[in-house]
Amino acid sequence: MTATGSPLPVPAGLVEAFRAYEQALMSNDLAALDRLFAPGPTTLRGDANGLLVGHDMISAFRGGRGGAPPRRIVQTHVQTIDDDHALVVAVTELERGGRGQQTQLWARLADGWAVTAAHVSVPAPALDTRIWRVVGDPLVPATGCGVLDGESVAVKDLYAVAGHRVGAGNPAWLAAAPVETESAAVVDRLLDAGADVRGIARTDEFAYSLAGTNARSGAPPNPRAPYRMSGGSTSGSASAVSLGQATIGLGTDTGGSIRVPAAYQGLYGIRTTHDLVDTSGLLALAPTFDAVGWLTRSAELLRRVGEVLLPPGGTTTAGRRLVGVPALTALADPDVAAAVRTLPVEPGPDWPLGELPTWLAAFQTWQAWEAWQVRGEWLTGRLDTLGPDVRGRFENAATIGDEQAAAARATVVAARDRIRELVGDDVLVLPSASSVAPRLGADLGPVRTATMTLTCLAGLGGLPAVSIPLTATSGLPCGVSLLAAPGRDQDLLELAT
Structure with missing residues (x-):
């Protein structure tokens, strides 16, 4: 990860949480994905199809889609907000071709880092x-x-x-x-x-x-x-x-x-x-x-x-x-x-x-x-x-x-x-x-x-x-x-x- 836009360093544990999320996403590990998205009704996930509001809606969506398209991370940039919050922007390259982007707001919760809001874009x-x-x-x-x-x-x-x-x-x-x-x-x-x-x-x-x-x-x-x-x-x-x-x-x-x-x-x-x-x-x-x-x-x-x-x-x-x-x-x-x-x-x-x-x-x-x-x-x-x-x-x-x-x-x-x-x-x-x-x-x-x-x-x-x-x-x-x-x-x- 590259720290950008802020003099603050990347918070401890964030890199490991981000890598765990990527691994869970590519293996469609639903339990790990649920754990790495913040609980509660205010968690957000959006893409070109629309916005999902609340952890339960996001979990139900993941359970029904059959996995995300294979891709690799090309670039990752972190804008640290404070010790417990950071914005992560990653550029992705899809196996089928084309580049996408994901933006995630991470927060340190009592049991570790979790995504509180995310937006995903892929080539149309x-x-x-x-x-x-x-x-x-x-x-x-x-x-x-x-x-x-x-x-x-x-x-x-x-x-x-x-x-x-x-x-x-x-x-x-x-x-x-x-x-x-x-x-x-x-x-x-x-x-x-x-x-x-x-x-x-x-x-x-x-x-x-x-x-x-x-x-x-x-x-x-x-x-x-x-x-x-x-x-x-x-x-x-x-x-x-x-x-x-x-x-x-x-x-x-x-x-x-x-x-x-x-x-x-x-x-x-x-x-x-x-x-x-x-x-x-x-x-x-x-x-x-x-x-x-x-x-x-x-x-x-x-x-x-x-x-x-x-x-x-x-x-x-x-x-x-x-x-x-x-x-x-x-x-x-x-x-x-x-x-x-x-x-x-x-x-x-x-x-x-x-x-x-x-x-x-x-x-x-x-x-x-x-x-x-x-x-x-x-x-x-x-x-x-x-x-x-x-x-x-x-x-x-x-x-x-x-x-x-x-x-x-x-x-x-x-x-x-x-x-x-x-x-x-x-x-x-x-x-x-x-x-x-x-x-x-x-x-x-x-x-x-x-x-x-x-x-x-x-x-x-x-x-x-x-x-x-x-x-x-x-x-x-x-x-x-x-x-x-x-x-x-x-x-x-x-x-x-």
Whole structure:
């Protein structure tokens, strides 16, 4: 170590503690790392993904990341503050190439030296493969001009882009996929309106997830809620927009795959009326529920994209009365429910809340049956190419018989009629997701059930839904959805604006 910036010598024991830390880091000795970071709620660790506050959060992060990238120390400089405190700045050289830097504030505690605050920087990747499968500058330039001049699109890897394959979030599918000769209809319309395609963004495998944690390419980052889930399956498109790498995230929403990432990342998003927007060139998951959608950082741009993709004349004279159902809002965690309750709503009709579990079960059964009908032939003998969570869903889907599917379908049809009747000419207000973004590695069972109980209503009803960002009492992003009758997409976009 080199003492710099201070006439004071390097404090006794600091060099040994620093070397012990480096050795523990390279061997992923979690116990030693825990010991060498100061206990308590004020210890800090930051990097490009965000800031971790508190020893417990830092420990949990280390336990889940699988070790730090191999590197060596090139230079180390110490600025001594006093006998018990010192700032250590080290220049690192990564085994994979490039140089980084770490800055640590050390303090002498009762049982030895420990880090009280640290910041780590490493070379940024040329391509963040958690977000993008392929990217360009741009990947496809605009073919026309119009209301989207200067905008850039992250295309979910379910839509055809001419000259590229559709990967569907699965390497085996990508390897066998043909090169597309034409782009999907919505991609062409965005290009014609002046937007560039920035790249093809990651998706959960075959779009069969709400988490955004693709087992093959990793979890796209959530810059608004670091070390938490991005939300799926429009995960890559959402992260690209949230990070400012694209201005429009083109995606799909079957069971909430626009609304959930919008809520988790503080974005605006729309799930369009079922079959209102052309799905030519889109890889299906469950055709009864699949809908085109997109995400932006502003309501105004969300509306402009609607001018391009929605059919003209969609604005109606129907009412804009905002109605709420307290029992639906109460399905969300208290901090999210509290944020949703800040909107001025009137009491809505009495919803048959006792039927919600039956409706959700029918939604999930019919979705699974359809998913197996459209993908089962290819997946037979290839289920091992899927990550554990998506594989489990497809394995379940393969067991659903025609009689069980028919019963689910009948419930879906009945629920659709009932939901449309209940919504009527009003605008229903409810949480976009039941919680803020869960931490990476968290158990998603209860969260997924609560969220899908809310999100399946739009899917069952074939309704448009616009998600608007809110902030929960915890300070993390959450979202509120506005649902209206089929075809009222433009009304909701105007209302959001």
